[in-house]
Amino acid sequence: MIRKYYTRGDIILVITFLLASIISIAAIRYVSGGGKHVIVEVDGRHVLELSLDTDVTTTVTGPLGDTKIRVEGGAVRILDSSCPHKYCAGMGFIRHRGEVIICVPNHVIVSIRGGNEGESFDGVTQ
Amino acid sequence: MTRNSQSIRRLVIVSMLAACGLILFVYESFLPGLPWFRPGLGNIATILALLTFGFGDALKVTLLRVVLGALILGRLFTPLFVFAFSGGLASAVAMFLVMKFTRNLFGPIGISVLGAIAHNIVQLLIAYLFFVKSVEIFIFIPIFIATGVIMGNITGLVVAIVLDRGHNLFIGRVVYENSENKT
Numbered sequence: 001m002i003r004k005y006y007t008r009g010d011i012i013l014v015i016t017f018l019l020a021s022i023i024s025i026a027a028i029r030y031v032s033g034g035g036k037h038v039i040v041e042v043d044g045r046h047v048l049e050l051s052l053d054t055d056v057t058t059t060v061t062g063p064l065g066d067t068k069i070r071v072e073g074g075a076v077r078i079l080d081s082s083c084p085h086k087y088c089a090g091m092g093f094i095r096h097r098g099e100v101i102i103c104v105p106n107h108v109i110v111s112i113r114g115g116n117e118g119e120s121f122d123g124v125t126q
Numbered sequence: 127m128t129r130n131s132q133s134i135r136r137l138v139i140v141s142m143l144a145a146c147g148l149i150l151f152v153y154e155s156f157l158p159g160l161p162w163f164r165p166g167l168g169n170i171a172t173i174l175a176l177l178t179f180g181f182g183d184a185l186k187v188t189l190l191r192v193v194l195g196a197l198i199l200g201r202l203f204t205p206l207f208v209f210a211f212s213g214g215l216a217s218a219v220a221m222f223l224v225m226k227f228t229r230n231l232f233g234p235i236g237i238s239v240l241g242a243i244a245h246n247i248v249q250l251l252i253a254y255l256f257f258v259k260s261v262e263i264f265i266f267i268p269i270f271i272a273t274g275v276i277m278g279n280i281t282g283l284v285v286a287i288v289l290d291r292g293h294n295l296f297i298g299r300v301v302y303e304n305s306e307n308k309t
Contacts, residue, residue: 005286009231013239014275021272028265044259100262104205104253111262 028098036097038076040069041109052076052095052112062106069110081106139295140175140183147171147191151210152198165277166242168195172218173238173285181222188214205257212252213245220244234289238282243274 006014040048042062050056050071057070057079065082075093080086081103088103100111151168168191176184192214196202221241224232232240250270254263 002283005233005283005290006235007231007233009228010233010236010239010282013232013236014279017239017243017271017275021268021275024268025272028268041258041260098262098265100265102253102258102263104257107257109258109260109262111260 029096031098037113038071039111039113041111043107050076060108062103062108064106067103067106067108076110076112077101078103078110081108136179140179140186143171143175144187144190147187148194151191151195155195155199165280166245167281169217169238169241169245170281170284172214173221173234173241173281174288176218176221176225177234177285177289181218184218184222188218208256209249209252213249216248217241217245234285235279235282238285239275239278242278242281243271246270246274
């Protein structure tokens with residue numbers, strides 16, 4: 001039986017962490033409705049801002065080369081990137097506020113911000 | 127057994143653990159999927175070394191795995207190596223501290239889960255400090271904790287079964303038998 005390999009501490013630990021992470025994932029989803037803007041950052045510098053309403057394909061340049069970004073139907077994805085593994089392109093579309101696609105090798109971050117001029121915090125956290 | 131044959135035995139078992147961890151690590155890197163959904167099977171060897179011989183040998187097993195694995199895969203000193211190195215080190219240290227300061231509270235599974243979470247959080251921190259430099263990536267913390275718990279469960283269960291079945295090879299600190307009797 002698998003049960004005998006768990007101590008009481010193990011079970012409490014696993015359940016606590018699993019619940020905490022599921023609740024916070026759900027909370028992040030709930031707080032972040034549909035986004036309005038796409039912010040593209042390279043090396044921590046804000047290089048580009050796109051609206052999610054207009055479909056467009058654009059390119060930014062990071063240390064390894066070009067990263068191609070596609071906005072389509074209120075969502076955004078990385079089409080192609082000059083990084084070795086293309087995990088960022090494999091992540092597919094994001095559409096909710098607060099969601100991000102990160103290409104670590106090419107130092108590119110694509111994130112979605114909410115309605116008012118890219119404000120992503122409410123009055124309390126600000 | 128004489129003292130000398132004891133130390134030879136220990137050397138052999140630690141070397142075998144390092145080799146097993148290395149093989150698991152290299153094979154795991156061929157799995158398709160996103161980088162943060164790797165099971166971290168190489169950590170099985172680290173935990174076995176930690177529970178059987180202590181922190182020093184666990185550190186040797188981890189460092190050998192990370193450096194030799196990077197040499198085999200041709201990624202020494204690339205970002206992937208930096209992640210594997212810092213994550214492996216963080217996980218070994220975290221598991222050692224957990225084992226040291228919570229006497230018999232956690233079995234192999236709890237230790238492994240906490241090690242996996244430490245591994246993931248430190249990788250996120252490294253990504254923030256050296257690569258992406260944007261606080262947005264910390265939105266991934268809950269996902270990283272969830273995958274850490276799931277993958278830590280898998281590796282911890284393997285460790286628990288190995289310690290249970292192979293007790294004449296690994297003289298480990300098997301706590302779940304005691305706690306089973308108590309409850």
